[in-house]
Amino acid sequence: MERYLTRPVRLTIFTSLLALVFPAARLLLVGLLIGIALWKGIKELKAGNQNKSYAYLSIVIIFLLLTGYTFYSAHQVRTALQNVELDISQVKDGQYQGQGEGKRGLIKVAVEVNEGEVTEIKILEESETPSIGGVAMNKLKNQILKKQAVEVDSISGATLSSNGFKAAVSKALWEGMPKKPEVSGLAKVMYFLLENNLNKVTFNSLAILFIILMMVDYTIHAILAKDTGQSLNCMNCQTCVGACPVKIADGDPFPMTMVLEARLGNYERVEELAPYCVGCSKCSGKCPAGISAPSVAGSSIKLLNKKRQEEAAKERDVVKDRDIIQDESIDQTVVTTDQGVSVEG
Ligand code: SF4
Ligand code: SF4
Incomplete structure (x- = not known):
């Protein structure tokens, strides 16, 4: 369990x-x-x-x-x-505040909405010229209330004040609009x-991409496995076993097991099984993946020998380093002078 x-x-x-x-x-x-x-x-x-x-x-x-x-x-x-569009009919009932930049400064307004209609616009703060901007804002207020829309024509001669006022009303109304969902760039x-x-x-x-990934995967493994790479194409079909005069080696179906062991990088096992092969090439002629078992075995053994040589070289280097350290310690001499004791070598 x-x-x-x-x-x-x-x-x-x-x-x-x-x-x-x-x-x-x-x-x-x-x-x-x-x-x-x-x-x-x-x-x-x-x-x-x-x-x-x-x-x-x-x-x-x-x-x-x-x-x-x-x-x-x-x-x-x-x-x-x-x-995206400002729709007054969607604005929830309530009073909302907004502000816009007029000709002489900020214009702040409070907009009241009731049952999807603008019922009141109050100017809370402004510093426009009363005879020009002030008049224009009053005219715009009446137009907005009448048309129930912010997109009304600006008053000529007071364009900046008009735009500031409309922006303030628009911002106030947006406050009452249903919240827009946040949309990410990826979305x-x-x-x-x-x-x-x-x-x-x-x-x-x-x-x-999926197919390419699979191909890359196979290629990478083929490259990593070098000459034994062809073993990656083995489909376990056992055709080679049927063709091979040996058929069973060391209790395993032969040469399929040898090919599969090579694929797993178990080259020691390949080395054990390889002597069973008599080199008749019947397997490669029948294999649907064109795998040559003797060639896979040869490449595996080559890799194994290379690995062993590298390990032996490493071992030799370790022994050499150890000998040098020992030699150095033997060469050291203890010198006694009036100033004290020192080690030379
Ligand atoms: S080459 Fe070796 S593994 Fe292939 S069929 Fe002949 S004996 Fe079997
Ligand atoms: S015939 Fe080829 S593909 Fe089939 S098991 Fe043998 S080596 Fe693998």
């Missing part, structure tokens, strides 16, 4: 229980599950396992998250766009892609 309760399983159980009690923990649970899938997927890719189920699962999760986010973004931006990009039907291109691109 204990061996099944691995850390990821324990964490999942704990967070699931937590999620039952605290709804906010559900997000944590989803994050944890995604995290586990990604972590396992990366481990699989790093280890070069043939079974990449978690890696594929991670890609599917990322794909689904991106898709979900794309549609959510589109909804978010659409909602935001609906509220806008997603919306643009959807609106322009680029989502199809995007999803196709993701599919292409």
Whole structure:
């Protein structure tokens, strides 16, 4: 029982229980599950396992998250766009304040809204010329009340005062508008892609990216495995076993096991199995992936020998360093003078 309760399983159980009690923990649970899938997927890719189920699962999760986010973004931006225009009928009842820059300073107003209509506009503060700006603001106030819209013509000869007054009324009304949702830059990009039907291109691109990633994965492993790279293409079909006159070597199906061991980098095992091969080449002629078992074995043994040579060289260097240290300590002499005792060498 204990061996099944691995850390990821324990964490999942704990967070699931937590999620039952605290709804906010559900997000944590989803994050944890995604995290586990990604972590396992990366481990699989790093280890070069043939079974990449978690890696594929991670890609599917990322794909689904991106898709979900794309549609959510589109909804978010659409909602935001609906509220781009100031619509007095949507303004909630109440009194709102706003300010605008007139010709001679700030113009502050209080706008009263009742049942979707502007019922009163009070000028709270202004320093415009009464005979020009003052008159213009009063005229604009009447026009706005009459038309129930802020987009009214400015009064000629008092354009700056008119604009300042309209800006103040507009800002006050915006205060009463339903809140616009915050839209992130990424959400806008997603919306643009959807609106322009680029989502199809995007999803196709993701599919292409997926294939490219798989190819890159295989290529990287082929490069890493150098000459043994062809073993990565083995499909465990056992055709080579049927073709090979040996068939079973050291209790394992031959030469398939040898190829699979090479893929795992277990070159010592390949070295043990290689002597069973008689070099008839029947396996490579039949293998659907064109794998030559003797060639894989030869490359593996070459890599193994290289590794052994490197280790031996390292060992020699360590021994040499140790000898030098010992020699140096032997050469040291103790010199006694009137000033004291010193070590030379
Ligand atoms: S070359 Fe070796 S591994 Fe391949 S079929 Fe012949 S004996 Fe078997
Ligand atoms: S025939 Fe080729 S692909 Fe099939 S198991 Fe043998 S080496 Fe692998």
